[in-house]
Amino acid sequence: MRYHVGGELVPADEASVSVSDRGFRYGDAGFETLRAYGGTVFRWDDHAERLARTLDALGFDDRPDARDLRERVRETLAANDLEDAYVRVSVTRGAQSGKLSPGPADPTVVVVTKPLPRGGTVGEDVWDAPATARVVETRRVPSEALPSHAKTHNYLNGVLARLELDGEDEALLRDTAGNLAEGATSNVFWVRDGVLHTPALDDVLPGITRRVVRELAADLDVPLETGTYDLDALRGADEAFLTNTTWEVRPVRRVGDTAIGGGPVTDRLADAFDERVEAAHY
Amino acid sequence: MRYHVGGELVPADEASVSVSDRGFRYGDAGFETLRAYGGTVFRWDDHAERLARTLDALGFDDRPDARDLRERVRETLAANDLEDAYVRVSVTRGAQSGKLSPGPADPTVVVVTKPLPRGGTVGEDVWDAPATARVVETRRVPSEALPSHAKTHNYLNGVLARLELDGEDEALLRDTAGNLAEGATSNVFWVRDGVLHTPALDDVLPGITRRVVRELAADLDVPLETGTYDLDALRGADEAFLTNTTWEVRPVRRVGDTAIGGGPVTDRLADAFDERVEAAHY
Numbered sequence: 001m002r003y004h005v006g007g008e009l010v011p012a013d014e015a016s017v018s019v020s021d022r023g024f025r026y027g028d029a030g031f032e033t034l035r036a037y038g039g040t041v042f043r044w045d046d047h048a049e050r051l052a053r054t055l056d057a058l059g060f061d062d063r064p065d066a067r068d069l070r071e072r073v074r075e076t077l078a079a080n081d082l083e084d085a086y087v088r089v090s091v092t093r094g095a096q097s098g099k100l101s102p103g104p105a106d107p108t109v110v111v112v113t114k115p116l117p118r119g120g121t122v123g124e125d126v127w128d129a130p131a132t133a134r135v136v137e138t139r140r141v142p143s144e145a146l147p148s149h150a151k152t153h154n155y156l157n158g159v160l161a162r163l164e165l166d167g168e169d170e171a172l173l174r175d176t177a178g179n180l181a182e183g184a185t186s187n188v189f190w191v192r193d194g195v196l197h198t199p200a201l202d203d204v205l206p207g208i209t210r211r212v213v214r215e216l217a218a219d220l221d222v223p224l225e226t227g228t229y230d231l232d233a234l235r236g237a238d239e240a241f242l243t244n245t246t247w248e249v250r251p252v253r254r255v256g257d258t259a260i261g262g263g264p265v266t267d268r269l270a271d272a273f274d275e276r277v278e279a280a281h282y
Numbered sequence: 283m284r285y286h287v288g289g290e291l292v293p294a295d296e297a298s299v300s301v302s303d304r305g306f307r308y309g310d311a312g313f314e315t316l317r318a319y320g321g322t323v324f325r326w327d328d329h330a331e332r333l334a335r336t337l338d339a340l341g342f343d344d345r346p347d348a349r350d351l352r353e354r355v356r357e358t359l360a361a362n363d364l365e366d367a368y369v370r371v372s373v374t375r376g377a378q379s380g381k382l383s384p385g386p387a388d389p390t391v392v393v394v395t396k397p398l399p400r401g402g403t404v405g406e407d408v409w410d411a412p413a414t415a416r417v418v419e420t421r422r423v424p425s426e427a428l429p430s431h432a433k434t435h436n437y438l439n440g441v442l443a444r445l446e447l448d449g450e451d452e453a454l455l456r457d458t459a460g461n462l463a464e465g466a467t468s469n470v471f472w473v474r475d476g477v478l479h480t481p482a483l484d485d486v487l488p489g490i491t492r493r494v495v496r497e498l499a500a501d502l503d504v505p506l507e508t509g510t511y512d513l514d515a516l517r518g519a520d521e522a523f524l525t526n527t528t529w530e531v532r533p534v535r536r537v538g539d540t541a542i543g544g545g546p547v548t549d550r551l552a553d554a555f556d557e558r559v560e561a562a563h564y
Binding site: 003005012013015016017018019020021023024025026027028058059086088090098100101102110112114137138139140141142144145146152153154155156157158159160162163165176184185 | 285287294295297298299300301302303305306307308309310340341368370372380382383384392394396419420421422423424426427428434435436437438439440441442444445447458466467
């Protein structure tokens with residue numbers, strides 16, 4: 001495997017960043033997780049736009065443009081002869097003197113990749129079974145402390161949430177007020193009386209798959225409500241699923257001891273998602 | 283300059299960590315900032331203990347022992363022929379597969395250093411003048427989201443706070459309830475009517491210099507009060523100062539437009555701190 005680091009393709013086991021890079025020192029970096037299907041990165045423009053917003057939120061005065069990043073992703077996939085893949089693109093503020101106050105951004109771009117199943121209507125899912133989840137005690141970092149729309153290398157909040165699990169697949173975090181926010185690496189949706197629900201954007205990461213699912217719900221005339229919800233809203237749901245770039249649409253079998261599962265609405269959205277994937281790369 | 287990375291001394295410009303290291307991917311690492319005076323690391327045991335608590339909070343099931351870390355620090359100082367120095371010791375969870383949920387810790391230890399003025403009673407301060415500070419809008423990450431006693435590579439909260447500054451030296455953060463917490467890289471103290479005050483530990487990093495200042499206040503019979511304080515408590519102070527390992531005890535000239543300055547209590551504590559430094563290394 002070869003990774004793309006600072007403009008060069010290098011063997012994965014030699015791919016490294018300086019210990020003076022702020023991406024290492026402070027997690028001072030934004031990133032995106034992408035998925036390529038048949039050689040095409042799904043919803044590239046959305047990912048590129050979110051990454052740009054992340055780097056703006058971090059005050060980067062300079063950042064690589066979307067076309068440049070896309071080319072590095074293309075080169076990385078080509079170098080590894082990969083068409084169906086996971087890709088992670090990181091942009092750090094660069095190596096600087098050892099002061100917390102940042103100097104002008106001198107971005108380091110890192111692209112790593114690994115093979116994934118093909119997906120779409122004829123491929124397989126990345127996961128073997130519906131997800132199990134647990135509501136953890138670790139609370140999501142509030143937007144006043146770190147903007148919730150920024151996807152950064154400061155990911156310990158999610159790591160601590162995952163460490164609370166007892167074998168489940170995903171940790172669900174509440175905000176500091178106790179309302180349901182999101183999974184450590186996913187957004188959460190549920191269906192009740194035919195209405196799809198998901199927490200509003202104020203305190204969750206604006207997932208790209210979340211956005212696609214909202215578009216699909218509109219296409220399929222599935223009513224959608226966003227708002228602020230406590231845990232009972234989820235526990236009393238008829239169906240529930242998690243979304244992220246890797247899992248796509250993954251039903252939730254149970255949350256803690258409460259069985260939920262997928263269902264007809266989840267299935268329709270998951271099938272429609274697979275069709276979007278096919279449409280995007282052929 | 284040579285740095286200590288993964289057990290080896292390497293030239294600073296070649297010192298790097300794998301892009302698969304969780305310290306890079308997620309900021310999944312703890313660190314300490316140390317100061318060596320005349321070749322002796324000041325309050326090593328306190329720093330080693332805090333680092334161990336940080337790594338415990340992050341759920342590291344394995345971590346280098348304090349003696350091993352101290353030896354790496356010693357080797358780094360010796361390799362660079364440094365006696366008076368800044369030292370940063372980081373311990374990451376190591377390079378792992380690309381999953382957020384961590385596997386067993388396989389720590390990467392990184393030690394970097396740079397020269398600093400000698401300090402103590404006969405040396406000079408690192409800073410040229412008393413600090414200017416500003417209370418920023420970015421709020422400190424609450425302990426429910428990340429334990430406040432953990433000093434980690436998730437430092438974007440402090441970076442964002444510093445980015446709000448307009449030339450001041452330090453950003454002061456409030457907690458989400460609006461109470462004064464700490465500086466981006468410092469603890470804050472102030473004196474009012476002869477009583478020294480500092481925010482209680484619940485939502486601030488337990489600074490080693492903060493601890494030493496508390497000991498010195500007890501030695502000097504300066505009454506100390508800790509608690510929850512709003513901004514007016516600081517703005518109405520007779521004296522104020524910031525503490526951290528690098529700055530030691532640094533008077534605060536102004537907070538926003540409010541002039542404060544050091545004074546007799548600050549001076550006594552700063553002098554006593556310098557004497558501690560001398561006592562520690564001779």
